[in-house]
Amino acid sequence: MxxxxxxxxxxxxxxxxxxxxxxxxxxxxxxxxxxxxxxxxxxxxxxxxxxxxxxxxxxxxxxxxKSQDRIEAPCEYYKECGGCQLQHLSYTAQLEMKKEQVVNLFQRKSHFEDTVINNTIGMENPWHYRNKSQIPVQKNRQGEIELGFYRQRSHTLVDINHCMIQDKKHDQIMNKLRTMLEQLNMNIYNEQKHKGELRHIILRSGYYTEDTMIIFVTNTKQLSHKNKIIDYITNEFENVVSIKHNINQEKSNVIMGKTSYTIYGKDTIEDQLAEYQFKISDTSFYQINPQQTEKLYNKALEYAQLDGEQTVIDAYCGIGTIGTYMSQKAKHVYGVEIVEEAIKNAEENAKINHVENATWEAGKAEDIILKWKKEGIKPEVVMVDPPRKGCDQTFIETLIELSPKRIVYISCNPATQVRDVEILKEAGYNLKEITPVDMFPHTTHVETVALIEKN
Missing domain, CATH: 2.40.50.140 (Nucleic acid-binding proteins)
Known part of the structure; x- marks a missing residue:
């Protein structure tokens, strides 16, 4: 002490x-x-x-x-809600802070002093950008149904009527659904007792198409008042093209369970990135901020330095968004993803966009990549976009064995990215350049895209 x-x-x-x-x-x-x-x-x-x-x-x-960068947070829930952390800081200062985080990690705490670290790519209008809202549902002590977001580092709900970083359509839907649930006297899940029915409502929307999906996550195998819920939603919201019921009976913080049913409309919604169309299912990964995703992918494409002669492997490919982007300038793209449904989406998305120079396969990246290597596939570029925990150790060893000329590494957690890049450095790779991209304005999250080249 x-x-x-x-x-x-x-x-x-x-x-x-x-x-x-x-x-x-x-x-x-x-x-x-x-x-x-x-x-x-x-x-x-x-x-x-x-x-x-x-x-x-x-x-x-x-x-x-007082700092000249201090501003009055425009959101009335800011001091209570844990969804944003930086609304009291001017947006220019937020972008500078995020670059400074990357500089601190890569140049001060690690040995990448010669790496070019660019300014953070920001948004012109950094509000209402989230195309996915995961909304917990609770009852307060008075028995009233509340929808909102948790206070920071707690499971105490802040009941809200609007959120300044989620799609405006989601505010309207959230408020109408609160009224509907009250009218139906819906059985609400109690986290402490692990009893009750409705746990979460998830909203996903296409930024360009305005297609909307509503997912009801329950602790039960049945969704009460199912037909009334469908009737209410379809009468109120013309853009809702899909309603799903997801079952999560686990006693955990994981929001969605493994079983989903489409109870109305389509299995997927559609959205657009640049000139490409994508189908998105309830469980598939799709970037939260489509406007910034285009900037992120354009920078990744620039780093890949493709001229039509290169074979590209897209590890952690999801529904094939970045692989599809790369296909326009690559000889052939090979995408691998552990989630089978995402690979089905990737194959379907390739057909929609008339992409014929791409192959998609489900499985662990390290296993599939070694299989491709045995088949004689030798990539010049490997595209990596792992989850927050970074790349699996076995995957990095496989990547080093594969020995591509260039690696383009997108990360939602620079702390694990720097760890992985240090391993690649020991294997003869050089971190040439890194660009932070502000995918989540007014939060502390920073996304980066890095160019790594073999010496």
Whole structure:
């Protein structure tokens, strides 16, 4: 236990940096205190609420000297809801902060001093960008049904009428569904008791098509009032082309279960990226922010340096969005994804877009890639877009064995990306350039795309 600061005592200090969670950092004798809602270059008064061996947590009390980057958060739920963390910071400063996170990870904490790190690619209008909303459903102590988002680091629900980062259509649907559930006296799931029926409502929309899918996630095998729900939704919302029932009886934080049924309309919705059309199912991965996805994929295409002669492997290919993008300039694209339904979507999407130079296969990336290698497939470029945990160790070993000339690595978690790139560096690869892309404005998340070349 350190004596630099003490719990429940009040201090004044200058904020010198941000954490990766967007908290302000104050240091006394090199000992860091992390203060939520404080901004770099501000002088603040704060109360220490938790003291650990390596750091302390403070609560902001007063801003003595305000940063020019501080703004009034436009959302009325901002101080309660945990969906956004940076609305009190100007958008220009958010983009700078996200670049600084990448610089910190790659140049200060790792040995990539010679790597070019570009400015963060932002949005012209960074609001209402989310095409997918995962909305928990609860009953409050008065027995009223609430729909909204959790407070930060809790499972306490904030009942909301609108969200400034989700599609505006979703606000309207959410509010009407709350009314419908009250009228039907719907049986709502109780997380503590693991009893009840309706757990979540998930909304997915096409940004360009406005097709909308509504998914009801229940703790039961049956969806009560199913026909009344279908009638209500189809009368109220002309853009809803698919209604699904998903069953999740697990006692866990995982939102969706493994079994889904289409109870109305189509199995998928459609959307567009650049000139390409895509069918999206309820379980398939599709980028949350389509406008920024186009910028991300264009940068990835630039890094791939294709001229029609290259074979490309798209590992973690999902429904084939980036593989389809690459196909326009590649000799042939081979996409692999562990989720079988996503591969079915990828094959269907290839047909829709008249892509004939692509092959899609379901399975573990490392297994399928080795199989392709035995078949004589030698890629010049490998496209990698793994989940937050980064690349599997076995996959990286397989990638090194495959020895492509270029690797284009998209990451939603630069902390695991830098770990993976360090392994590739030891195997003779060089991180040439990295570009942050702001896929989730007003949150602390930052996406990156990196160009890695064999020495």
């Amino acid at each position: 350190t004596n630099v600061v003490n719990k429940n005592e009040t201090y004044t200090g200058q904020v010198i940096d941000f954490t990766h969670e967007g908290h302000g950092v104050v240091k006394f004798d090199r000992f860091p205190i992390f203060v939520p809602n404080a901004i770099k270059d501000e002088t603040i008064e704060f109360k220490v609420i938790k003291v650990k061996k390596q750091f302390a947590i403070g609560k902001l009390l007063t801003i003595k000297e």
